[in-house]
Amino acid sequence: MLHARGGHALSLAPAPVPVALARQATRFDEVEDVERLLLEHADPAAGSGEAIAAMARTVSLACLGDNHLWQDLQLGSRAELSALMRHWFPGLVEKNRFDMKWKKFLYKQLCEREQVFVCKAPSCAVCSDRPVCFGPEEPGR
Template sequence: MAPRPVPEALARRAARADEVEDLVALLLDHAEGPREAAAAVAETLAVACLGDNHLWQDLQLASRAELSALMTWWFPALVRRNSADMKWKKFLYKQLCEREQLFVCKAPSCAVCCDHALCFGPEDGARRAVAAVA
């Protein structure tokens, strides 16, 4: 039996439906593979982006490397765009901002930004909170 989303995840998804739709659209614009399967993966990733941990943790993957492999398989164009290896959740939201021509970063480039370590630092830390699967 497949895992079902916990009520908290469903509530977050309902409250932030526009955000999820934007993330799904971004992912599908860069998807490869069967459309129906890519749409399911995109929806899963988009809802996981609403979580509080690193994206790979919110997906309950073992590591960021597993998430990168998933992204490479389904969304290789986005992987190519993330050539500086920005954290995936931050990268996806940055792509949404750029798509809407919203530039909220404080620095003219990532290389000189005081938050560089937050966007590009290691992702091997402990989980803050992991929702149980019902």
Template sequence: MQAQVKTSPAATRQQHYDDLVACSDSSANSVWLAQIIASWLVGDGALPDRLGLNESQFRQLLKQHFSGHELLEQAPSGTNLDFSRMLEKQDLEQLLRQFSSAEHAETEWLIAIIVAACLGSDHLWQDLGLWSRQELSAMLRHNFPQLAERNSKDMKWKKFLYKQLCEAEGLFVCRAPSCEVCQDYPQCFGPED
């Protein structure tokens, strides 16, 4: 039987985060994953059961990054994403995998979590449960440096990922010759509050 987290169900996101970090391996990804999980535990973000991972991946992630910290697998928010409406799931996975800085299980977990968050309706950092857009940018620079470098004009990340997919297919759906003269510029490049 799987134990619940050490803190009470009424624990705040910060309390969950502190508990996770206290038993983490202190890697950069552990800090970001602790933010994601802490938000997920209080129902923030758009991640489904097991953060979008399969059962084995979820348990491995906890064992590697948060040894001794047990979590329930069900999303406290009740979020259940419908991957059948995500025709681009494999394309997103392939895009992230192509630009990953390393090939190991941790990379696959991050890819699965990011792709699951792409089904949410808010900004990617919010759907992931990260605490700011800067945290998302840092996580992407750390794990997908060449992809992050391509976002040289600081486009909103979810829009940027989908734009990369379109460009890979030779699809250019923008109405303006450049972003700077487009009437939708604030929607792609504006602040993400």
């Protein structure tokens, strides 16, 4: 499991949840797109090239889960996910100025690249927190 302590994300990548691994074969292009986006915004000083690639793969696979991204990464909170993102992918943190939920934000970035302006993250339709995630994007929320 990965934990953030004192604002620093440890370099150990959590194991992807089984549901994400099961979906990997049918959604391979999606995993690759998210992984490429993460790698484009990675901090080379965050770790070795292998460690950065492993974290990008882990986060991209976790996006296939049904829960919030922080839950599918087996983190304790969204704040821990934000610390992980700040450590490994600070370029994306800078772009996420309105503190949009991370999975939603990553997929929105992909949609904007393709000039698709109505976009949603996968699994949102089945999420019990949908009203919270799709409410106003206010800092600290």
